[in-house]
Amino acid sequence: MSEELKNNTPDNPEEPQYSLNDDRRVKVLSPGALVAKRFFRNRMAVVGLITLIAMFIFSFVGGMISPYTQDQLFYRTDLQNKEFAAIKVNDEYRYATAPNQEFSSVVQAQAFLAMQKGNSEFEYRGTNYTLKKEGENFYSVQLDGTTIGIAFMDIVSGADGEIKVDFDEHFAILKAYTNQEKKFEFNGSNYEIDAEGAIKKDGKEYALVGRYVINTILSDVKLTNAFREKLIEAIDTNKSEFDYSDENGDFTYTLKYDAANKMYSILQKKETKVFDTYAAPSKEHWLGTDRNGMDMLTRLMYGGRVSLMIGFIVEAIATVLGVIFGGLAGYFGKWVDMLIMRIVDVFYCIPSMPIIIIIGAAMDAMRVNPQVRMIYLMLILGFLGWPGVARMVRGQILSLREQEYMTAAEATGLKVSRRIFKHLVPNVIPQLIVSVTMGLGGTIITEATLSFLGLGVRFPFASWGNIINDVNDTYVLTNYWFIWIPAGICLLVTVLAFNLVGDGLRDAFDPRMKR
Amino acid sequence: MRKYIVKRLIISLIILFFVAFIIYVLMRSLPTSYIENVARQKSMQPNSKSFEEWMEQLSATYGMNQGLFLGFINWLGRFFTGQFGDSWYYTVPVIDKFNDTVWLSFVMGLIAFTLELLIAIPLGIIAATKQYSKTDYTISVLALAGISLPTFFFASLLKLVFSVHLGWFDLFGLVGRSYELLSPMGKFLDKAHHLVLPIVTLVVISVGSLMRYTRTNMLEVLNADYIRTARAKGLSEKKVIYHHAFRNTLIPLVTMIGGSLPGLFSGALITETLYMIPGIGYTSYNAMVNGDIPFSMFYLVFMAILTLLGNLISDILYAVVDPRVRIA
Numbered sequence: 017m018s019e020e021l022k023n024n025t026p027d028n029p030e031e032p033q034y035s036l037n038d039d040r041r042v043k044v045l046s047p048g049a050l051v052a053k054r055f056f057r058n059r060m061a062v063v064g065l066i067t068l069i070a071m072f073i074f075s076f077v078g079g080m081i082s083p084y085t086q087d088q089l090f091y092r093t094d095l096q097n098k099e100f101a102a103i104k105v106n107d108e109y110r111y112a113t114a115p116n117q118e119f120s121s122v123v124q125a126q127a128f129l130a131m132q133k134g135n136s137e138f139e140y141r142g143t144n145y146t147l148k149k150e151g152e153n154f155y156s157v158q159l160d161g162t163t164i165g166i167a168f169m170d171i172v173s174g175a176d177g178e179i180k181v182d183f184d185e186h187f188a189i190l191k192a193y194t195n196q197e198k199k200f201e202f203n204g205s206n207y208e209i210d211a212e213g214a215i216k217k218d219g220k221e222y223a224l225v226g227r228y229v230i231n232t233i234l235s236d237v238k239l240t241n242a243f244r245e246k247l248i249e250a251i252d253t254n255k256s257e258f259d260y261s262d263e264n265g266d267f268t269y270t271l272k273y274d275a276a277n278k279m280y281s282i283l284q285k286k287e288t289k290v291f292d293t294y295a296a297p298s299k300e301h302w303l304g305t306d307r308n309g310m311d312m313l314t315r316l317m318y319g320g321r322v323s324l325m326i327g328f329i330v331e332a333i334a335t336v337l338g339v340i341f342g343g344l345a346g347y348f349g350k351w352v353d354m355l356i357m358r359i360v361d362v363f364y365c366i367p368s369m370p371i372i373i374i375i376g377a378a379m380d381a382m383r384v385n386p387q388v389r390m391i392y393l394m395l396i397l398g399f400l401g402w403p404g405v406a407r408m409v410r411g412q413i414l415s416l417r418e419q420e421y422m423t424a425a426e427a428t429g430l431k432v433s434r435r436i437f438k439h440l441v442p443n444v445i446p447q448l449i450v451s452v453t454m455g456l457g458g459t460i461i462t463e464a465t466l467s468f469l470g471l472g473v474r475f476p477f478a479s480w481g482n483i484i485n486d487v488n489d490t491y492v493l494t495n496y497w498f499i500w501i502p503a504g505i506c507l508l509v510t511v512l513a514f515n516l517v518g519d520g521l522r523d524a525f526d527p528r529m530k531r
Numbered sequence: 532m533r534k535y536i537v538k539r540l541i542i543s544l545i546i547l548f549f550v551a552f553i554i555y556v557l558m559r560s561l562p563t564s565y566i567e568n569v570a571r572q573k574s575m576q577p578n579s580k581s582f583e584e585w586m587e588q589l590s591a592t593y594g595m596n597q598g599l600f601l602g603f604i605n606w607l608g609r610f611f612t613g614q615f616g617d618s619w620y621y622t623v624p625v626i627d628k629f630n631d632t633v634w635l636s637f638v639m640g641l642i643a644f645t646l647e648l649l650i651a652i653p654l655g656i657i658a659a660t661k662q663y664s665k666t667d668y669t670i671s672v673l674a675l676a677g678i679s680l681p682t683f684f685f686a687s688l689l690k691l692v693f694s695v696h697l698g699w700f701d702l703f704g705l706v707g708r709s710y711e712l713l714s715p716m717g718k719f720l721d722k723a724h725h726l727v728l729p730i731v732t733l734v735v736i737s738v739g740s741l742m743r744y745t746r747t748n749m750l751e752v753l754n755a756d757y758i759r760t761a762r763a764k765g766l767s768e769k770k771v772i773y774h775h776a777f778r779n780t781l782i783p784l785v786t787m788i789g790g791s792l793p794g795l796f797s798g799a800l801i802t803e804t805l806y807m808i809p810g811i812g813y814t815s816y817n818a819m820v821n822g823d824i825p826f827s828m829f830y831l832v833f834m835a836i837l838t839l840l841g842n843l844i845s846d847i848l849y850a851v852v853d854p855r856v857r858i859a
Contacts, residue, residue, distance in 0.1 A: 504684035
């Protein structure tokens, strides 16, 4: 080998010079070193190993370095249009009854009929009522010269939405408003009405009159006169948006007209704190955030941790069971072998994926705690995975136990368990390592598939499979590549690396195989 | 030969008996509350039987009111006389639903499998004949990548590229929106069109292992003495590879292919679910997720039978194809 030659060239002055037939000239490598050497000569395997190390650092160290935790929620402020108020143009008559008078709803209906017909009198139950037109769409109903009630379309409301005007004042305001009077006097006070219907009493803002009925969505919100003026102005000029600022801040309001019930709804654009879901990659979140507003990169790290850990634990369970049963079957042969191998055959025939799906669905229905669920998942996967290992171990041991060193071991009177687990099993370890490495990739895929289907690892835990689960939502598939592509690539790269390393190890352990 | 087949058949039946027993125990050990919950939900649906009827049918079919072993014998007897009960989720007899769906899965699997063979065998042979070349490395790494690719991730990628961005295929389903308006030929083409992505997924996911299998076996054959002899005789490399080596590689290939044939009926659970292709895989996935015990039980046993059948066929073929194998 060229490297050995190089080591012995005289240009390395520190190396002592031996004579040609000195044994020390021959560099002796232990079997392990030989395997390592063969392994590192395989370029693909080395690439796989480096990738694996990178993936481990990413998953186990990355989670510690990341400034966030796996279930930390992020918020952002968002401008949202919230229903603020509704405004309706009143096109129905409303009625008010004078103090100490009777103006029943039947009489109101009769008055309405008379108004429609244009009559100035009507009769009900032998009583004659007089209908007097006081202004546009404003009538008073009189009985024997006294006003018992009024019918009107324009609504008078207090400037802050609270105060109630009494009947006479109401009458006066309506009378003035419907006759387009700008000023009037009542009860010794001066009233002014402007074009928008704002009423000033003695120079102070007092009330509002107009065709519009405004209701706020939240009962504790009081609408000011100025706001109403702005709003009515916007409706009259057919604007769909207006700005208004008060002590709460500047807001933009949007008007939406609903033709079905002739109502405008007023939407207030307000900054609201919301979960920062599906945020695009940025400086704070290198891979954006997911459906719940959690940092994607951090979840990817923790997901890797879960995926790798599940892979290792499952393989460990399968290997331990497989080595024990395979070792027993291989060593004892005869009926033990027969029995164990038939059990293996039975396990081979059990369709594992459907069984895990059924158990997963049952656990779903029973609302099993996600942590307990993860443990069950590992146990089931491990338990379904041992027959393959057992079959391999048995095959190896069957050939190994016929070798001379085993006869020697038997001759020295070693215990059976010692012979199996100290002398036979260590010789199976190369094949075992290869099968475990290859199996790890498969287990990770199985776990990811189950988690993808929502039957494996569940929220709040992350796993690469359940991160990609979001893809089930076609909108995510189409628009948010950063949610699922990184997780998929992590999975692919990790499994590929496991397979490459497994391949490399097999070649290194058994050079005759040449892959 | 006949003796061997009979012996294998008997062993298979014994194994099947135990597999069925394990599956039955699994169903029995599902929490009763879960089964009752599911039955109650089913009975709430419109036009459904009452809860009592569901439970009665269940305990009749599965011998739930009897002991474990007696109930198992009872169920097994019913199973092998074709009484599978009614599916809870689909509210039709299990066997009807099965007949409706299995053929689609079979066709899909058959096409995918044929394509896999057509791709994997030539590439595997090329890789083996040019061992350690660039071609070999490329093919090997691609094969490994195919094995390492999670089905759901690959399917999502295909959907993103071909359905979303290029718009060539629909995202889900077997038939398009205007399926009912199409002529018979159009209907056929519509279905074929919807099967393209699932089949591509199946082929890419499983072609890798077949390729590696071919390559390993071809390498083994190429290292054999008779190949050296053939070369020493001065035969052309073409003749050596395609006449001497390839024919011998066919032995393990044929056994493997034969063993895979029953599996074509099992459907592709994951792929069908991802594309919502109403084959046996997707149908049973829905049944299993929704706690449809009669259908799930049927599917589990069906899968076990297919696996056993596959092993049986490959063992028998191995003996038939390879004259060196003597059967005791």
